[in-house]
Amino acid sequence: MWRHLNRLLFWRLFLVSFCFSEFPSPCLDSKTNVVMKGQNVSMFCSHKNKSLQITYSLFRHKTHLGTQNGKGEPAIFNLSITETHESGPYKCKAQVCSCSKYSRDFNFTIVDPVTAPVLNITVIQTETDRHITLHCLSVNGSLPINYTFFEKHIAISPAISKYDRESAEFKLTRKNPGEEEEYRCEAKNRLPDYAAYSQTVTMPSTDGGSCPFCLKLLLPGLLLLLLVIILILAFWILPKYKARKAMRNNVPRDCGDTAVEVGIYANIHEKQAKEGSVPEVGSRPCVSTAQDEAEHSQELQYATPVFWEVAPRQQEACDSYKPGYVYSELNF
Numbered sequence: 001m002w003r004h005l006n007r008l009l010f011w012r013l014f015l016v017s018f019c020f021s022e023f024p025s026p027c028l029d030s031k032t033n034v035v036m037k038g039q040n041v042s043m044f045c046s047h048k049n050k051s052l053q054i055t056y057s058l059f060r061h062k063t064h065l066g067t068q069n070g071k072g073e074p075a076i077f078n079l080s081i082t083e084t085h086e087s088g089p090y091k092c093k094a095q096v097c098s099c100s101k102y103s104r105d106f107n108f109t110i111v112d113p114v115t116a117p118v119l120n121i122t123v124i125q126t127e128t129d130r131h132i133t134l135h136c137l138s139v140n141g142s143l144p145i146n147y148t149f150f151e152k153h154i155a156i157s158p159a160i161s162k163y164d165r166e167s168a169e170f171k172l173t174r175k176n177p178g179e180e181e182e183y184r185c186e187a188k189n190r191l192p193d194y195a196a197y198s199q200t201v202t203m204p205s206t207d208g209g210s211c212p213f214c215l216k217l218l219l220p221g222l223l224l225l226l227l228v229i230i231l232i233l234a235f236w237i238l239p240k241y242k243a244r245k246a247m248r249n250n251v252p253r254d255c256g257d258t259a260v261e262v263g264i265y266a267n268i269h270e271k272q273a274k275e276g277s278v279p280e281v282g283s284r285p286c287v288s289t290a291q292d293e294a295e296h297s298q299e300l301q302y303a304t305p306v307f308w309e310v311a312p313r314q315q316e317a318c319d320s321y322k323p324g325y326v327y328s329e330l331n332f
Contacts, residue, residue, distance in 0.1 A: 024048055026056065026094035028103040034190045035081050035108050045092035045103065046074035057093040060086070081108060109190070114141030117187040119198040120167075130174045136185035136198060137167035148186045159188075180204060 026047045035041055045056045045068075056075035058065045068075035081087065088107035093100055117138040124131040136147045147168035149157040160168040174181070181203040188195040 023052075023094075023096060023099055023101060025101040026054075026092050026103045028058075028090060028092035028106045030106070030108075032192050033106070033108055034111050034192060035087075036111055036113050036191055036194075037084075038080070038082055040078065040080050041108070043077045043079060043090065043092075043106070044074045045077065045094070047094050052096050055095045057095070059091045059093065060088065081110065084110060111142040111189060111191045112140065113191055113194055114138045114145055114187045114189055114196045116196045117147070117185055117198045119183065119185045119201050121183065121201055121203070123203070128176060130176060130203075132172050132174060132203075134170045134172075134183060134185065135167045136170075136187065137165075138187035138196060139165070141187065141189050141196075142191075143189070145187055145189050148188075150184050150186065152182050 024047075026045055028043060028045050030041055030043050032041070043058065045058060047054050050072040053069060053071045055067060055069050057067045058075075058077045065079070066077055068077070075092075079086075086108075087110050089105035090107070091105060092103040094103075095101075115138055117136045120135040122133040122135070134149050136149065138145055138147075143165070144161050144163045146159040146161050148155055148159050149168075149170045156172065157170045160170065162168055168185075182200050183203070184200045185198045186195050187197075
């Protein structure tokens with residue numbers, strides 16, 4: 001009986017001594033502690049003792065996520081971080097017989113990825129040089145964001161860190177090149193293996209002392225000249241148009257079929273002489289009215305002339321008279 005009790009006490013003292021000296025706490029780690037939502041991660045639970053068969057268990061808060069057995073190799077737990085509360089804390093438990101130890105807490109940091117930045121370029125052109133200012137900004141993504149500028153595929157600036165939502169700026173001076181220049185920028189935050197790039201912006205080439213930006217300088221002047229020409233044509237054509245329109249409105253109407261001329265007219269009334277002797281052949285008097293500048297209504301009366309053949313008069317005979325001529329009288 002005493003022997004049995006002594007053995008149990010001995011094994012308990014051995015396990016306690018083993019747990020404190022030979023069986024330290026496990027280690028919980030991951031390749032990265034910065035992730036974005038929806039990212040798959042792997043967690044590694046390992047122990048310094050490589051000779052024991054160890055049971056590893058993974059916990060998030062007090063929730064048991066899985067158990068694996070291993071000897072000499074770490075246990076791997078694959079997870080997916082989809083929600084904010086899944087960032088941690090995580091713990092790993094290593095157990096041998098009745099001896100168990102827990103690792104330290106492990107937490108993930110959830111970061112929003114950057115979006116493709118926008119690159120803007122400002123150029124001041126001189127006769128020999130180009131003074132270029134590059135601006136790069138990503139409107140989304142967790143801060144801070146590091147910006148790097150590239151010419152073609154070569155970095156031309158160090159990483160510029162921005163802790164506020166503002167654009168990074170980089171200035172450089174170039175001699176007037178004979179070929180095109182291509183620029184772009186990179187935006188990257190703490191999220192590993194993830195970067196976003198802007199669209200490539202191409203600068204046109206210049207040949208010698210030519211001025212590629214002269215067109216931008218001349219364009220306002222050309223627009224102003226075009227506006228002046230349009231105004232001149234408008235003031236020159238408009239009076240003529242009005243005059244033609246007035247002439248069309250001033251044309252008199254023929255018995256109501258054409259426009260009546262507006263102006264100052266005398267009141268004319270021609271009576272036909274000897275109405276009895278003039279045959280009524282298609283006579284159609286036509287009356288029209290017009291207004292003068294004093295806005296007095298005036299009446300115009302038109303008559304249709306009638307011709308008939310008469311005998312030649314005696315006074316018309318002269319030395320130069322040639323017989324055979326026929327005369328007619330015109331009566332109104």
